[in-house]
Amino acid sequence: MKTTLSTLAWTVLVTAAAAQFNPAAFPPVNEVPPINSTEVKEWLKGLSFADVPVLPVHTGNPPACPALAQIPANQCWWTCQSCPADDIETCPTPGTWGLTFDDGPTPNTPALLQTLKANNVKATFFVMGSNVVRNAEVLKQEVAEGHHLASHTWSHHPLTTLSNEQIVAELKWTEKAVMDITGHRMKYMRPPYGDIDNRVRAVVKKLGYIVVDWTSDAYDSKDFALNAGFTEATLSAAVTTMSNTLKTYGANPGAKGIITLEHDLYPVTIEFAKRLIPVAVEAKLKVQSIAECLNDASPYQNGAGPIQPSPTIKPGSGNNGTQPTQKGPNGSNGSNGLVKAGSLVAIMAISTALLLTA
Ligand SMILES: *[C@@H]1O[C@H](CO)[C@@H](O)[C@H](O)[C@H]1NC(C)=O
Ligand SMILES: *[C@@H]1O[C@H](CO)[C@@H](O)[C@H](O)[C@H]1NC(C)=O
Numbered sequence: 001m002k003t004t005l006s007t008l009a010w011t012v013l014v015t016a017a018a019a020q021f022n023p024a025a026f027p028p029v030n031e032v033p034p035i036n037s038t039e040v041k042e043w044l045k046g047l048s049f050a051d052v053p054v055l056p057v058h059t060g061n062p063p064a065c066p067a068l069a070q071i072p073a074n075q076c077w078w079t080c081q082s083c084p085a086d087d088i089e090t091c092p093t094p095g096t097w098g099l100t101f102d103d104g105p106t107p108n109t110p111a112l113l114q115t116l117k118a119n120n121v122k123a124t125f126f127v128m129g130s131n132v133v134r135n136a137e138v139l140k141q142e143v144a145e146g147h148h149l150a151s152h153t154w155s156h157h158p159l160t161t162l163s164n165e166q167i168v169a170e171l172k173w174t175e176k177a178v179m180d181i182t183g184h185r186m187k188y189m190r191p192p193y194g195d196i197d198n199r200v201r202a203v204v205k206k207l208g209y210i211v212v213d214w215t216s217d218a219y220d221s222k223d224f225a226l227n228a229g230f231t232e233a234t235l236s237a238a239v240t241t242m243s244n245t246l247k248t249y250g251a252n253p254g255a256k257g258i259i260t261l262e263h264d265l266y267p268v269t270i271e272f273a274k275r276l277i278p279v280a281v282e283a284k285l286k287v288q289s290i291a292e293c294l295n296d297a298s299p300y301q302n303g304a305g306p307i308q309p310s311p312t313i314k315p316g317s318g319n320n321g322t323q324p325t326q327k328g329p330n331g332s333n334g335s336n337g338l339v340k341a342g343s344l345v346a347i348m349a350i351s352t353a354l355l356l357t358a
């Protein structure tokens with residue numbers, strides 16, 4: 001049955017869901033949730049692992065790669081065998097830049113949201129349940145500002161080191177937290193450290209998730225490494241490296257769009273992200289969330305959410321939110337017709353998105 005929800009009805013629905021959020025009802029943060037709780041037992045009920053491949057469960061955080069010859073060929077371990085199976089590693093359209101941030105939300109995230117808003121850019125946030133329950137307001141802001149939420153597990157443990165039951169607990173607790181706060185049941189997930197193999201894939205698929213990795217090592221910004229012993233020199237060097245990668249790609253985009261990996265974790269990773277966004281203009285890339293780059297009108301398991309498309313970044317829009325009327329390189333003030341066209345498209349997309357299948 002098709003039901004049309006007005007924006008008001010959507011807000012009421014989301015507010016009602018949000019009212020059910022109780023941070024005390026979640027397991028301890030940053031630990032693999034126990035599998036003997038009432039909730040996890042309920043989630044495991046009716047799930048059969050009979051068709052889940054039995055493969056070596058690894059150790060290490062993250063696990064080190066053994067010699068290739070020691071890994072079963074059917075394991076298809078992304079990080080150690082460069083084997084993606086059907087994971088998403090690219091955006092389908094050449095010249096698009098799937099912008100993703102992992103490990104949040106954190107108290108540093110709003111500064112990033114301000115920059116994304118100032119540049120009219122939408123991203124996908126792969127959120128950690130442990131951070132969601134401690135930063136619920138930031139999560140709500142991400143949704144309110146048209147960003148796309150996806151799962152990055154509860155405790156950020158490498159999934160190939162966990163049992164099938166523990167993987168379920170990691171994903172379902174995170175799913176519940178985001179659902180209770182926003183009303184959205186997430187549909188995409190990214191394994192911490194990219195650590196996924198055919199056993200983990202089979203379990204996450206049972207829970208309805210689609211796996212999103214990133215486009216090769218070159219598009220992993222390694223921004224989190226900047227936090228230890230941070231200096232302006234290391235930051236600007238990292239920005240230059242990633243800018244060059246984006247510009248090289250933009251000059252010759254080939255057959256697919258790219259997906260980058262950044263983190264909304266530390267002030268330095270936020271600053272890194274802020275400096276990188278304007279590079280999209282120079283590299284002639286169209287920045288999009290994963291939902292948008294995949295053209296998925298139903299980016300959540302319970303249907304569409306108010307995901308807004310990102311209009312092409314305007315030349316001269318490399319501001320950081322503190323100067324929203326910054327002049328463009330050609331003297332334009334950055335508020336040309338593109339903005340209005342973009343807003344209209346956004347409004348139309350939201351209206352379309354509110355056509356829910358009940
Ligand atoms: C779950 O198991 C742990 C030990 O493994 C135990 O301490 C705890 O009481 C158990 N919880 C429930 C709800 O059974
Ligand atoms: C924002 O940009 C302005 C100039 O464009 C600069 O002076 C300011 O330091 C920047 N602020 C941050 C937080 O990056």
Ligand SMILES: *[C@@H]1O[C@H](CO)[C@@H](O)[C@H](O)[C@H]1NC(C)=O
Nearest residue numbers: 314315328330331332334336
């Ligand atoms: C300046 O840039 C804007 C935005 O792209 C564009 O619409 C306009 O035509 C440009 N003007 C000139 C003189 O190049």
Ligand SMILES: *[C@@H]1O[C@H](CO)[C@@H](O)[C@H](O)[C@H]1NC(C)=O
Nearest residue numbers: 325331332333334335336337
């Ligand atoms: C800047 O853009 C606004 C909105 O489109 C327009 O009304 C205004 O005239 C522009 N100012 C300049 C100096 O171009």
Ligand SMILES: [Zn+2]
Nearest residue numbers: 102103192193
């Ligand atoms: Zn992560």
